[in-house]
Amino acid sequence: MTMIGHNTSEQKPRSRYDVDLATTNPGTPGGIFIRQFWIAVHDSAALPAGRALPIRIMGENFTIYRGTSGKPQVVANRCPHRGAQMHLGWVENDDIRCVYHGWKFDCSGKCVEQPAEEEGFNEKVNIRTYPTGEHMGLIFAYFGEGEAPHFPPFPEPAGKGVIEVRPSTPVPCNYLQCFENSMDEVHVAFTHSPGGSHAKIAYDLPIITAEERDWGMMRYGKRKNGQVRETLHLAPNAVRVLVPPNFGMDGVGGWPDMVLIFTPVDDENCRWFATSKVFATGEELQRYHEKRKDMLTKLETARPILDVVDDIWSGKLVYEDVRHPMLARVQDIAVQAGQGAIANRESEFLGRSDAGIVAWRRILARELRTITEGGAAKKWSPLPADINPVMGA
Numbered sequence: 001m002t003m004i005g006h007n008t009s010e011q012k013p014r015s016r017y018d019v020d021l022a023t024t025n026p027g028t029p030g031g032i033f034i035r036q037f038w039i040a041v042h043d044s045a046a047l048p049a050g051r052a053l054p055i056r057i058m059g060e061n062f063t064i065y066r067g068t069s070g071k072p073q074v075v076a077n078r079c080p081h082r083g084a085q086m087h088l089g090w091v092e093n094d095d096i097r098c099v100y101h102g103w104k105f106d107c108s109g110k111c112v113e114q115p116a117e118e119e120g121f122n123e124k125v126n127i128r129t130y131p132t133g134e135h136m137g138l139i140f141a142y143f144g145e146g147e148a149p150h151f152p153p154f155p156e157p158a159g160k161g162v163i164e165v166r167p168s169t170p171v172p173c174n175y176l177q178c179f180e181n182s183m184d185e186v187h188v189a190f191t192h193s194p195g196g197s198h199a200k201i202a203y204d205l206p207i208i209t210a211e212e213r214d215w216g217m218m219r220y221g222k223r224k225n226g227q228v229r230e231t232l233h234l235a236p237n238a239v240r241v242l243v244p245p246n247f248g249m250d251g252v253g254g255w256p257d258m259v260l261i262f263t264p265v266d267d268e269n270c271r272w273f274a275t276s277k278v279f280a281t282g283e284e285l286q287r288y289h290e291k292r293k294d295m296l297t298k299l300e301t302a303r304p305i306l307d308v309v310d311d312i313w314s315g316k317l318v319y320e321d322v323r324h325p326m327l328a329r330v331q332d333i334a335v336q337a338g339q340g341a342i343a344n345r346e347s348e349f350l351g352r353s354d355a356g357i358v359a360w361r362r363i364l365a366r367e368l369r370t371i372t373e374g375g376a377a378k379k380w381s382p383l384p385a386d387i388n389p390v391m392g393a
């Protein structure tokens with residue numbers, strides 16, 4: 001007998017995506033996919049020599065430290081002896097010593113000292129280590145299987161100038177909705193209209209198209225006057241784009257060439273890392289340094305970004321009226337993390353302006369399906385030096 005109203009699998013609404021696009025947890029297709037790439041894990045300046053810190057990346061905990069040679073090291077978060085947290089320990093030259101019973105590991109992960117044990121026992125013990133590299137003021141690590149890909153994953157933009165790192169920010173949502181926002185050029189005319197940071201490119205709304213490349217996806221935003229803005233989306237989680245100068249930095253160096261990276265902390269949190277080239281030289285560079293000093297002083301006394309975002313979400317602050325040294329970031333986080341810790345992709349109405357997002361989801365879903373089925377995943381390349389973002393205004 002067929003029961004009326006019984007919910008058979010045929011009657012269930014079909015899910016728009018048959019793979020979990022958002023997760024990067026270890027062992028999941030999304031986790032295997034993202035672990036093929038170098039992942040930005042820390043601001044270089046925030047890791048002085050001799051310091052060890054805990055980090056959480058893609059749902060796993062690690063210890064990062066910098067030894068006296070200056071090279072950053074990433075190791076497992078727990079000591080293989082009895083599981084103490086390694087960042088509590090001592091950095092000794094390029095080695096790290098556990099604070100619990102003094103076992104010491106060199107930077108290849110070999111246990112080289114065990115004060116209370118018999119000689120030779122140490123040869124049986126290793127701590128897991130991960131390859132690292134440092135580029136344009138950021139520390140990267142490789143968490144995948146086999147040999148790490150080419151380093152650095154993107155070149156320093158050509159042209160005379162100075163590297164500017166904007167301090168990294170924790171963001172309480174999944175990395176993918178932030179990466180997707182980077183493909184959404186229409187939002188700048190609305191989200192960033194208070195404060196006017198993007199006024200120069202908000203004069204009309206672009207028609208968006210996108211093309212897959214060996215290194216990710218090239219996206220175009222074409223204006224009615226024929227101008228085309230070109231933005232580079234580097235697989236798996238970074239955008240290279242010309243952006244407005246930081247707060248208080250107008251008038252020096254024009255629009256910086258920025259790489260903004262959305263590193264998953266876990267499925268419901270990410271951290272934004274931003275490094276850029278500011279094209280200022282000579283006297284202009286002098287003025288740049290003065291302005292930047294002022295800006296950093298203002299930033300020190302500014303309210304934490306996430307506190308301001310919370311007040312916007314609760315209605316205490318009116319979005320339109322908010323002012324902050326990193327206003328564009330406040331606005332972006334309010335909107336993107338406001339979509340939910342993991343945005344619901346089943347209930348959206350994607351339109352013409354979402355063409356970049358649709359294109360990336362198609363690429364990502366294809367790769368995750370290939371990984372699920374055990375097929376040959378795409379071989380990605382680092383970004384070549386002759387491909388640069390274009391302002392288009």
Ligand code: FES
Pocket residue numbers: 079080081082083084098099100101102103
């Ligand atoms: S737990 Fe690290 S030395 Fe014992």
Ligand SMILES: [Fe+2]
Pocket residue numbers: 187188191192328332
């Ligand atoms: Fe934005």
